[in-house]
Amino acid sequence: MDRKKGIFLVMTGAALWGIGGTVAKKLFDEFGMDVDWLVTTRLLIAGFLLLGLKFFGKERSQIIAVWQSRNTAIHLLIFGLLGMLAVQYTYMASIQHGNAAVATLLQYTAPAMIIVYLILRRQGEPTRRDLLTISLALAGCFFLLTNGSLSQLSVPAPAIVWGILSGVALAFYTLYAIPLLKKFDSLVIVGWAMVIGGIALSFVHPPWQMDFQALTLEGYAYLFFVIIFGTMIAFWFYIESLQSLLPKESSLLGSIEPLAAVLTTVFWLKQSFGMYQWLGTSCIILMILAVALGEKSSSSTAQISDSKKSLTM
Template identity: 25%
Template sequence: MQNVEAIGSHGTPAPVTPDARTPVSNRARGTLLIVLASVAFGSSGPLAKPAMTAGLSPEHVAAARIGIAAVLMLVVLAVVRPALLRVRKAQMPLLLGYGLLGVAGVQLCYFAAVARIPVGVAMLLEFTSPVLVALWVRFVRRTVLPAMMWMGTVLALAGLAMVAQFWQGFTLDALGLLFGIGAALCSAAYFLLGEHGARAHDPLGLVTWGLVVGAVAVCVIAPPWTMPAEILTLEADLGPWHPPVWTLLVAVAVLSTAIAYLLGTNALRHLPSNVASVLALLEPIVAITLAWALLGQSLTVAQIVGALVLLAGATLVQRAASAQPTPADPQP
């Protein structure tokens, strides 16, 4: 979901119109979708890093990925489901929350955090969102979660800490830590709002308009006309390839944003948010693996062990979830 450097009836048609053909929950399908979404989200760092090395700021990369993805999804929606282009007033809170928090908020808070604290620390803070989701489900929804699910969540976070290697170059910066916590809160909101919205409404419309809202918000921070156009045609270093920078931005927008959000939101039609958020911890594993393969960045023994620990924790969560009934259209 995030741009993680490896160094969330009848009547007037609307974009999130309730789907009368609400799918039967299928945990296996949901698991496959969230794994594919994590792979897509995890590709963002290795694809975007060469563009930033060429001279683009992280904020401009975020604005480009979300803006291009929003335009692409609007075109797709206009062709395949034009009725979903209409918006009803009652649907605006969900769209605004999903777009501002689940799309723009995660990106902006993460980039603000990495500007002040090490990337590993920022990554660890952002991906504490499964704990926040689990606490929300337990104490706000008053759903009792099995002990194995809590154990798996803690184990997965311990593995993430090893993958992120947060202890390297750690310096305390209060504002940076606050931005990291903000990224975690926004990421948790992505799962909770996405779970509610995807099960009650059409995910295609929800993702499209969420990206549009997110693009507007991010472009306020980094207006497109301030992007140095001369950098877009420069050659970037991506392993043995040297594609122009603009192609990397398109790839991040299509694969790591539009497709990733569609896969992740559709997964939330089949998995509870607390389960999906833990399985999404596969994203940093994908990020560091691709960075090793494409950018020549090294993998330490601690990171490899951490990846195995993380996978073990995610497996525990998935096994615990398989014994639990899937809630129908949960409220965020």
């Protein structure tokens, strides 16, 4: 029963992440919502809710303990700003300029970026699986962004730039989180990182500066979904799934996220996807599966899987 519960939680959480990006696109296009305001509000509310879950759970003392070491506190601040905030902002900016499907798929090229980084740092010898992962990522990006045409892009350039930056930010986020996650619970690290990122972005766009009357009941429903279901519950379910599943299994089932983003973008928002873009989507999903199924003997895939429990959209 615990295993079935874990599978349900990780699949639901991953699907909510993917759908949340598509709903955010709806807010940008139909309600003119500002990306700065949405990211600020999303991070602050979801972050405090995750810390609230930890407060009513086990080892609540970790919420304060994480700040008692100067080195850990600095590490957490950097993670919150250059990791969490960077990932969330670049991802949402890519959605605003393009769509949730492309933004999610570009972000999920992060494992290939990590493998290249570790090889360049000589922290691991490239294996056949590593080369397959990089090849699938490159092929996937090519087909996804060009739809098979060498003369023009099928996605707006700003969406591509923000999407690639989102992948870079996620690669940093993944590697930088490992030492923190070895000392403290994921809810504590992710919750505080969201709060830190939200407070920092509040200086750019305070959450109270918005024309709330201009938002319809439908708009509020979408906003509620993005913050609560697409962020807080998605993170919570994914982290809870690790109580009964291995990180490898959770990351494997988590590949539902880009698939959910693509399907909702195509069938709900009615945005066209060409044949080669579907091929590119397949390549990137296969890349995710290759990483998730990677053996522990590969140092690259091992380091990625070690921090899978912290990954977020």
